Amino acid sequence: MKRVLLVLTALVIASGLTFAQKDLKIGHINSNVLVQQMPEFEQAQKELQKYAKDLEGALGEMQTELQTKYQNYSQRADSLTPLLRQAKEEEITELQRRMENFRTSAQEDLRKKEMELQQPIITKVQKAIDDVAQENGFTYILDAVEGGPVLYTAPSSIDITPMVKKKLGVQ
Numbered sequence: 001m002k003r004v005l006l007v008l009t010a011l012v013i014a015s016g017l018t019f020a021q022k023d024l025k026i027g028h029i030n031s032n033v034l035v036q037q038m039p040e041f042e043q044a045q046k047e048l049q050k051y052a053k054d055l056e057g058a059l060g061e062m063q064t065e066l067q068t069k070y071q072n073y074s075q076r077a078d079s080l081t082p083l084l085r086q087a088k089e090e091e092i093t094e095l096q097r098r099m100e101n102f103r104t105s106a107q108e109d110l111r112k113k114e115m116e117l118q119q120p121i122i123t124k125v126q127k128a129i130d131d132v133a134q135e136n137g138f139t140y141i142l143d144a145v146e147g148g149p150v151l152y153t154a155p156s157s158i159d160i161t162p163m164v165k166k167k168l169g170v171q
Contacts, residue, residue: 027133027160028142028153034161035118035125037170044117051113055106062099069095128167132160 035041073088080088133141141160144150165171 024139025137025158026140026142026156027136027138027158028144028150029129029160029164030144030146031122031125031129032145034164034168034170035121037165038121038125038168039170040121040124041118044121048110048114048117052110055110059099059102059106062095062102066092066095066099125164125168128164129160132163132167136160136163 069088069092073092077085077088129141132138138158138160142150142153142157144153
């Protein structure tokens with residue numbers, strides 16, 4: 001009797017799992033590739049490059065100032081009094097410190113600017129993915145970004161990229 005009950009329980013569980021699997025509809029997309037294909041992405045990249053160039057220009061000006069001060073100091077160091085020599089060295093050291101702080105801040109600003117420019121594009125793509133998933137009855141959409149957590153995509157998984165591109169009007 002216990003054996004029959006055990007077999008019946010296993011059959012019920014197995015049939016429930018089979019039923020649940022039939023309801024799953026899984027799709028995949030590489031959202032990074034899609035974001036990069038958006039027309040807005042190219043404009044965002046141009047704006048980011050201009051911003052980076054402006055920051056590099058400011059850093060270049062500081063570098064030129066540092067080189068000039070160092071050359072002036074090197075040429076006159078022997079003729080300076082110890083007090084003036086110390087003041088010039090401190091001035092050069094302070095300028096180096098300011099440059100390093102600026103470089104660090106510029107890198108952080110550049111990352112923030114990139115996120116600021118890309119976030120509206122990412123949001124737009126995510127909304128299109130959500131809409132396509134809902135309209136087509138998908139249970140899950142996996143993001144198959146390179147190096148991401150999706151290691152295998154079965155042939156039964158549907159690539160929704162063409163549907164999302166159509167929704168976004170992207171070629």
